[in-house]
Amino acid sequence: MIEQASFALRGRNPDVLTCIANLSNDEVFTPPEFANRMLDTLAEAWAADNGGASIWADNSVRFLDPFTKSGVFLREIAKRLIAGLETEIPDLQTRVDHILTQQVFGIGITRLTSLLARRSLYCSKHATGEHSVATAFANDDGNIWFERTEHSWDGSKCQFCGAPRAIFDREPELENHAYAFIHTNDIKARLGELFGADMQFDVIIGNPPYQMTGGAGGTSDSSIYHLFVEQAAKLEPRFVSMVIPSRWMAGGRGMDGFRQSFLGGGHLRELSDFPASSEVFPGVEIKAGVCYFLWDSAHQGNCNVTTFRGGEALGPVSRKLDEYDIFVRDGRAISILHKVLEREELPINSILSRDTTFGLASNFDGYSETEKSGHIPLFYIRRMKRGIGYVPREAISKNVHLIDRWKLLVPEAYNGGDGLPHQILGKPLIAPAPSACTQSYLVFDVATPDEAASIQSYYMTRFFRFLVSQRKITQHALNSTYAWVPMQTWDRTWTDEVLYEKYRISDEERAYIESQVRSMSVDDGE
Structure with a gap:
């Protein structure tokens, strides 16, 4: 049993999660290295607010990936907790069972990815399987939930995600991409149904689906990643960290309200921007690049912004995010904009x-x-x-x-x-x-x-x-x-x-x- 549970302590080369192909540009698998970069940012913020304490040494912190695909975030969190809680919970199997049953939770976005996520976290597609590293679950799903969710059609579109009925009103054997996390008006009640009424998550982290093909009612695509961000904030966690397309910063159909509240809320603590998406997702082109952020419910004020291009980092620079109606990605442009706009000339x-x-x-x-x-x-x-x-x-x-x-x-x-x-x-x-x-x-x-x-x-x-x-x-x-x-x-x-x-x-x-x-x-x- 100890040999099974030590999965997180043994080095593997290559890591299987670095080898799988993406399903599409809408559902991009996160490379382990990048997931760990996001977890490092989270850990640094936690330590800064808690006298240098490690978040991975706290057995009460609960983590949720509400749109898990490969399970990489959950797996990497579990690995860090297994190391961090060793002193407090010396027995490895007891420690693994505590982490997997009490601290790490996920919601699958499709049946296939839910099985993949369980395999990554539990070393078995069934949490109660023969090869599972967990011994305390009473159900096969463990804490990675997935059941088919139906769209709520309002005429030709879904009222929650804007999916076109003509494309996604499908037979049960086909994926309809109705993501459970955003198809509800009461996310707290929904999470209570899935994991227990008294569930409070401290950290919500992951890489949400980006868009619904044809979601605007035509040949164009309707962005949905911002819906996951907004829904996560409603759960009142301490931290939210997600990797999302950067196009929200200055454009995007229907993004004006999201951009205004996101930039003006004061809760963005860290923002890491990658204008070339290939630096995060090799071989994947996402127009305008991608970014990841750390939203902190206790933070009010400027945001540390870092821009990565060609392997080099510009920043972090402390920025006031709502100075303009859009976000100026490169802080070096601010002084030039000031000189131009202070003249108040006709545009x-x-x-x-x-x-x-x-x-x-x-x-x-x-x-x-x-x-x-x-x-x-x-x-x-x-x-x-x-x-x-x-x-x-x-x-x-x-x-x-x-x-x-x-x-x-x-x-x-x-x-x-x-x-x-x-x-x-x-x-x-x-x-x-x-x-x-x-x-x-x-x-x-x-x-x-x-x-x-x-x-x-x-x-x-x-x-x-x-x-x-x-x-x-x-x-x-x-x-x-x-x-x-x-x-x-x-x-x-x-x-x-x-x-x-x-x-x-x-x-x-x-x-x-x-x-x-x-x-x-x-x-x-x-």
Whole structure:
């Protein structure tokens, strides 16, 4: 029995949890090394608040992973507790049984992952199995619960997660991805049903599912990770720590309320940001990267923010998180923003169109490839290729007044990868009057060719694109993404040198801007 229970004390190479493939980008397995980094952050905070005491030496602390997949968090917590409680509970089997029955709990997100998590924690898919390291359970599930949960349909969508009924109203033999933790209006009562009415968790930790495919009712995806964060806080734990996509910081459909409460609540104690998701999840691309946080119910004040890029850490830097309506990821940008925004100039997005300027979607194909009488040029981007077609003037039903004005067209989307320095935005295009464009472009409204050339020169400066980058967290740059770029006069050619002087940008700040944003010219490709 002691040999069985010592699973957590023996080194294994390789660790099987470093070898399994991810199910999808929505349900990404957490590498053991990264889970331990999060646990280190938790342990440091606990020690700082408890006179240096170790959280792993406290036999009363309860941990919950409410969306366990591989079971890595539960396993690594158990390993640390087995070592930390050795003095207090010398007998190894007694110690293991106490930890697994009284301190470590999980909720599976699918039947498959619940079995995997039990195998990781108990060394058996059944907690009462022959090879289980636990001897005190009376049921096969142990403290890793899973039962199929049904969506609560409100018409075509689930009222809790927004899942489309057409996709996820499935037969019992198919996974429907209705996660138990967020499909309830009373999470405390729900946890009482699962683990006991007197259950209070001190730490909630893990890596939640990120989105529901088609959850917005169409081809797009609806984020759900924030629902897990909000639900965890309702359980009133001491700490919450999760790894989630970083796109909440400045964007995301329906994220405004979450972002405001998350940044403004004062409970974020640590925030570690990884702009390139591959540094956390090798081989997985998550637009805008990922982050993990430590939410502390007893904390009020600034947050220690650390940014990791290319294996290097910037920080930690003590930051006030709710200074702006979004979170500025890199603290080095704050001084530049202060200098720009203190002038209170009109933002340039006041002359920038909003989505689908002329009412023609990106996939619009009702154009002619040759010029015809009565037709106007239509600029488009399809399959990442730019082109010009021709449509009847009568085909335009939205913003008709812009047809006969000169315009600067700017791509609504540009990726370009995670490397630095980054181009940030796609190459602009001066469009003559008359003309129109599809949804692939946004439109700067100007009066003359000279004004169009002037605003184009401004757009191509590093300064302009740096300010955009502070609000551009995914490949899309919408009207609001340009809100921090100040208006200029369109009677000259703008350069970075002129703008640096106007806004009193220091040599150090210039070097920082140029390390982040690469040069652009009219001859550049995309």
